[in-house]
Amino acid sequence: MKKTRTFSALRTALTAATAAVLAISLAACSQTGGSTTAGTSASGDQTTFTYARSAAVTSLNLWTEITSNNAFAIDKIFEPLVSFDKNGKIIDWLAKSHKISDDGLTYTFTLRDGLKFSNGKNVTAEDAVFSIEQHQAEKDAALPLTADIASVTAPDEKTVEIKLNSPYTPLLAELANFSNGVVPKDFGGKSEKDFFANPVGTGPFVVSKWDKSGDLTFTKNEHYWQKGKPGITKLVYKLVEDGTQAVNQLKAGQVDGIEDPALENLDELENGNDTKVETAGSWVTHTFFFNTADEHFSDVHVRRALAYALNRSDVTKAVSFGHADTAKTVLPKAIEYSTQDSIKPVDNDLAKAKEELAQSKYPSGFDAKILLASGNNAYSQAAQLLQSAAAKIGVKLEIESVDIATFRSRFKAFDYQIMINSAQADYPDADSIIDFQADPDGFSKSYWTSYSNPEVTDELKKAQVTPDGDERAALYEKIQQTLADEVPYIPLYSPQIVKAVRKNVTGLEVLPNNSVRFQDVKIG
């Protein structure tokens, strides 16, 4: 009796195993025929665009969020009065026009006609006023408006007026940020928490299904003010954490686009049978930062020596596969007033590197460490290149690779000597980068380099209140040259913003802040 039972248990197990193997192969066969293309499930007018992203959307509060996983979902739901185009130029968006008074103290915006929220209600100037005031009152604001604002008013239904106590030129660019999107006044009667759980905005898409640790599905906003758009009915933000996995899903047609393809994969995707890439100039510069409070790197000659020793175009060539510009200055080319094409950088001259080191406090070299966040292949390659460049002038650099969270805690505590990190503008104004990277009084203390040059600080404060034009250009030119000469950091390369998509995707507008616009997207 006992024996039969054992045997039947065994037989059941074997049957189950065989069944499972069969089921898997059957499932495989049944699904090979219709090679599963995610996008073109063209039943009726339904078109879905599936976008692979490396992090999930965890919050849609436009005022408190800043990280790209949330920001680039928020900007599909909420839209600001002004925005920027592919080249970073500021354009009217919900406003049909805007005017800045000659004294730079009054900004007047006139709203477009026929603007509606996704719930069908009309957008009025009161909504815009409420949004800006709410943003100013938010104590956890991630991208607070820095202008000294006296009042925000709605003289009539279509007009929004912002008055300042003192001029502040970057204001318009700041307003173009996703964090200045327009929400319905008083959240349409809901609590703030409920509102952001199920937000209502003017953007082309509406949240329909949201897993905070997984995918987010948008549907088309039926009341979108750009008539006939968006062209797709559904937009899925699919969480694919691993980069190689995302590339392979794109190649196989499981997704229609990838938000952040690695530079190493670009030539493969660009020349693939089913894939292509869309690009735009970027506001990002990958940069070596020196801790100028460190005994070695407080010496300007040491910093200049390393900058001369390194060949930046080699770095660009090794990591970018033709999709980046070698950076010569702190401002990327896609930001107005960048002197990328005219500046004389401290770069690639071994003889001068040796001269500089000879003039420094450490003529015979020294030992130091490069702090590196692990898991970033391009950064690791760049660090190795700096290491061998430094070795040529007798400076022995060791690479210290730590995980990203440790990395952040370390450099924010000024606990590093050299690090590699990305410098990014949040909005299309030179001030967004210069203020963060050269103002020793800001909380970031010149991007945690402790670099301080009173002349530069004065000039950057002046540039904030100088209206756009030649005078402002001259100030930024001078600042950029000083930063290039004193080398608190070595800007390395500005990668293009690249999105990889299936070949049958058209109309994807890539933006220099790494976001995209989907309203013109068509599949097939």
Place this chain on the structure above:
Amino acid sequence: MNQFTAVLRRAPRTLVAGIALLAIMVLAVLIIPLLSPYNPTAEDISSMLQPPSLAHPFGTDQLGRDMLVRVAAAGRVDLALMIGVELLPFIIGTAAGLIAGYYGGWPNRAITLLSDALIAFPFYLLVAVVAFVTGTGITGIFLTFLIMGWIIFARTVKGATASLAGAEWVESARVMGFSDTSILVHQMLPNVLSQAVIVLVSDMVALLVAIVTLGYLGLGVTPPTPDWGTMIAGGQSFLATRWWVSTLPGAAVVLVGVALALIGDGLNDARRQA
């Protein structure tokens, strides 16, 4: 000489094949960097990512470094690491196993509890935590496997010791006045050692693969020190377009793995025959 060939003839074929393969790998890893005109850490961007050719039989990597000399140099690092990392856990684990198996009681319970708790702890969490505290690199790898590595030896040796501890000859040794330490070292150890060594050899394969996997997770050996894991991981984006960057170091890992597996298998057979 005759004796040697006799031993060779009697030894399981898998053991001979495994030792031969391992010897070839070790020799290659030692000799190639001496003969090669290239330096494993010297970049040459103008010749980056070249496919295998006469000048570079294994091609070049992203920074234009010769892959052949790098794979060999990485082999020196990884093989040394493999042996170095396994040594302490082997000694500690064997000792713990002997003590737990021989005395039983609370030493046994304490050792079992500790190993159970460690095994119940997600391995990756432990690895990550150690790496984050020490910084990624060799120290982290060493510590992680010190914490986890002893368990498998302790369990094997404990089982073997416990089954011997009740044997008559142990009892008589005790009656004859031998101390516990003496019994453990002179009587028990030689008897359980062969089993522990077999486990050691097969665990080395697992260890090598684990070190390589850490490189993939970004927790491995720090650049520019060449290491098979970081080389495989760094080349994974090129797998479809530039196969040599991660396939060739991968092949090296597989060969060493096969060699060790064969040796383990052979030792097992030899023990059974004996």
Place this chain on the structure above:
Amino acid sequence: MLLVLVLVTIGVFLIVRIVPGDPAQMVLGLKARPEQIADMHHRLGLDQPIGQQFISFVGTLFTTGDTGQSIAYNVSSKALVLSRLPVSLWLIGCSAVLVVAISLPLAMVAALHKGSWIDQLVRIVPTITLGMPEFWVGLVFVLLFAVTLKIFPVGGIQPGIDGMLYSMALPSLTIALAQTPFIVRSLRTRILEVLKSDYVVTLRAAHLPERVIHRHVLRNALLPALQLYGMKISFLVGGTLVVEQVFGLPGVGSLLFSAITARDFPLIQAIAIYCALGVVLISVIVEIIGGLIDYRVRGELGCEQAGEAA
């Protein structure tokens, strides 16, 4: 066993707080101002002394069974782990089935033809996979079977039970290949031992058909091998991380990976505690099976064979 759980709970609580890195820095981004970070620390209770944090953590754990709100995802960490659990369980289950389906016939053939070339082949070929890192095998499978041949999905989970099986094929095969050599070897040894046993010799003497004898042999060899595999499975709990990562599967392993990166303390604690619970449960089951075998094997084979089972 309970003590193991207690140790793991204390261990994970302390360990995540020793590690450098700050959840607030990760959530708030690179440009977070110090006030924002201090504010968040206060909201999360991270500004309290560590002892107090531990008391409140253990307090909630025992009163509500909850492990707290995930910092990065802003949802209950317990709910999050439970929602990711099915994928990992499917992965472990499917790979276990594949291991048995692959190892059993191989071991049987090898044992029945002991010493022949088939035996050598079965013993040597699987060792090749021993030296292959799982992530590497996974990447090659994706390129070969998903991207080039388009037989299986590249990654992620397809809807439905058949979709699940379909999505599990490559990942579970990847795990199974790493386990097979070990199981084949021990199963083969077991089968040989049983074949040599007095019991089988008696059956042979009774001129029973070979087919029937094989069935008896298999039955007696399989259970110990399964027990051995059970021990291996406990390593797999939470250890499916690499494969989940490579195939983009939303399981507990990949959740742990992102939780650690984000220093999401409550989530890391939740995963560690639930994984430990899983491992403890499996070892209890394995022990029960072990008892069962001991009883059976002793009954049928005689004691001296069973004693050597370890």
